[in-house]
Amino acid sequence: MNEMKKLFNKKEIVAVSLDMQGSLMSAVHNGEFMKQRAIKFFKSLGVLDVPILVTQQYTKGLGMTDEDVKAAIKDFSYIDKTSFSCVKNSEFMQALKSTGRKRVVLTGMETHICVLQTAMDLLDEGYEVYIVEDCTSSRAKIDKKVAIERMFSEGVKVATYESILFECLGGAGSDEFKQISKIIK
Numbered sequence: 218m219n220e221m222k223k224l225f226n227k228k229e230i231v232a233v234s235l236d237m238q239g240s241l242m243s244a245v246h247n248g249e250f251m252k253q254r255a256i257k258f259f260k261s262l263g264v265l266d267v268p269i270l271v272t273q274q275y276t277k278g279l280g281m282t283d284e285d286v287k288a289a290i291k292d293f294s295y296i297d298k299t300s301f302s303c304v305k306n307s308e309f310m311q312a313l314k315s316t317g318r319k320r321v322v323l324t325g326m327e328t329h330i331c332v333l334q335t336a337m338d339l340l341d342e343g344y345e346v347y348i349v350e351d352c353t354s355s356r357a358k359i360d361k362k363v364a365i366e367r368m369f370s371e372g373v374k375v376a377t378y379e380s381i382l383f384e385c386l387g388g389a390g391s392d393e394f395k396q397i398s399k400i401i402k
Contacts, residue, residue, distance in 0.1 A: 225376075225384035227265040231318040232349075233303065234259065234290065235325030235332055236274040239283040245326050245354040246361065255324055255352040256289040258378035261397045263291035265385055268316050271295040272303055274331060301331045304338035320345045322381060324352035329364035336373045347374045349381065 237255065242248045262269055269290050273282060276297045287293050296309050303309040313321070321344050323332050332353055339346045348368060355361040369375055379401060386394050 227385040230320045231316045232269045234271045251354040259289040302334035302338045322347045327355040328353040329360040
C-alpha cells in the first residue's frame, strides 16, 4: 500500500524555479499572470522556510532570472545549466539531495521542455513530483496543456500555488498565515 502523505508539509517539500529568465518571460503564454503568481508563491515559501532551488538555462545567452522573481526568492542564488532536465546537472542534483527532501514542486518554463524533462527524470530518481500549474508556462498554450496531461499520466501530480501554501499552513491564526495572507491578496 502507498504510504505517501497526501497533504503538503512545509518541512517535506523543496521548490524549483526553472529558467524564469526575463528574456523568456515575455515570450510565454500568460507570462505576466504566471510571473505574478510565482512571485507570491516564492515570497510565501520564504515565510515558511521552504528551500527554493533556482536554475537558469544558458545564462550567457538567455540572461538572468527576471528581476521581480529574483527579488521574491529568499537567499537567491542560481544554478546555470545547458541540459533541459535539471537532473542531468550534477550541481542541481547535489543541491537537491542536500535538502534531504523527496517531495519536489516544480515551477517555471517552458512546461513542455525543461519542466517536463525534469519532472520525468525526478520520477525516475524516486522523487514525488508536483507541477505548480499556475506557476508554469510555455510559448504556446497547447504545449503546456499537452505537457501537463502527459506528466499527469506518468505519475506527476498537479497543484496550484495557493493549494500548496494552505496545505502547508494547515489552518488560520498563525503568524505565518497572517504574513502569507497579506502576500497573496
